[in-house]
Amino acid sequence: MRPTVGLCLLAALSVASTPLEATSQVSAQTHIAHVMSGFPGAPNGAALLAVAEADAAMAVEHARLAGSDRTDIGPMVRHARHVLHTLDASAIASGPGSGFGVGPAADAIAQHIELAAQAEGASEGVRQHAAHVATAARAVSARATAMREVANQIVRTSDYVAAFDLVRQLQRLAGQLVSGADSSGDGSIALAEGGLEHVRTHMGLMTSSAAR
Template sequence: MSHLPPFVGRISMPRPTLARTVSCAVSSTALLSAAFLLPHGVLQAQSAPGRAPSVDVSKLAEIHVAITAVNDSADARQAQAKNKTGEAQHELAAKKRQLITELLKSKGLSDTAYQRQRFVVSTDLGLRAQFDSVVAKLTGAPLPGRIAAPVAPGFVAASALPPGMVGTHIGHVTTSFVDTPEKAGLLPIAFTEAQVASQHAALATRNTTDLAAMKLHAGHVLHAVDPTIVTTGPGKGFGVKRAALGVAQHIELASKESTASPNVKIHSTHIATAARSTATRVDQVIALAKKIQETSDVKEAATLTGQLASLASQLAAGADVNADGRIDWGNGEGGLQQAQEHITLLLAGEKK
């Protein structure tokens, strides 16, 4: 969130006429073309044609905080039951406008100058950051922040890939592939579908006395792992199995390129093996889900759903088959996470 939207706070002055609004917008746009930022947050220029108005960011922030306080106080009074009549509302609104007018006058600003300065600050990232910082100091509110979009598991930016066809094939695994939903990489879509499968396998265990619910979620698991079996459901319609086999295929294509380094060839084997182990695990998930759908015995279905939930969680995490306390890429243990780990190692090796 930001402290200053394109127009600060709530309506602080009487609504301007259409002619005045258009005139102000055109004038402000023209003025912005010559704007430049000075060290102390003052945009220096007078309100001459073609020049941006002078903006004292600290002063503008103080005015903004004061106007916000006026608005908040007025809103509180207008919300009181005794002030619900039209006459009372009109009087309170007029009083608010009067207070804001007096406030601006005491700061040496007209309404027009104030509106122009707000416009300049709201359209200049540097001034906006200074404004937010001053408001935070005055009010004690935290600075507005930017939340970075989460990166999908398995995703690697194209800029991080090796050059040539080796990078192209690895990119099909990690970055983008033409046949996947939203053209996601094969490994990211495998993670997405595996998450859906694991989620619905877990949901099936919530009420093990409800056979219909267990069958329903078993069908959702089937759709997520292989939509050729169940064609509709909560998954993306690509399937863990198809995605995992695609990972193995395209990483091996990368290793077969004449320009592939020994590093690429070694880790491609690890990635492909983990991906194929995932596809094998999908077959086991399918078998369990089908048994749940076919049985009419609630107790049997309950037992199977427990097994299904455990197995579905291993699609991403892999499984410690030999009970040595670790999950390796080989020996039938690897899952999507192990494939991702070795993609990371592969890319790190290419940077050396």
């Protein structure tokens, strides 16, 4: 069980409160690198997208384990707590996640990529794809928030029938962290409905554009 990495979370959250003037001289490539190569505030200095993907995979696994016995509330509650840690390490003292969480990582991705678009000398391609990345990242963050609400309901209930219904909701949402979901029912997954694979796709398009 990994302890919460409080300093990592503080570092990520500080991005939002940093005045634009203080970051205006930071290049677009620096912010892109924080998402794709490494971020000092992330666990072990890992890339923000890699952290989000690893924690999402852990969330999927523990959501699956929560449903291993539909008549035993013990594993449902235990693994729901583990899911909470993978979604936001500040929500629970310890767990199997990185110590950062899908939600904070997705928020930090959106923040850094918007700073990349605002940086002096940012290319048109960077500005264009930054909007796409930020939209998809915020969709991931919103889904992580919805999952936290469901997981907390599981933790609070003592009724295994109700808990198992909630576990199935949790599993469905967990499966959407990477792929996204067609919430509107229009036959396609828009960026505002997207997942981490949409973030990675548009980061790839952005880095290709920035390298030209």
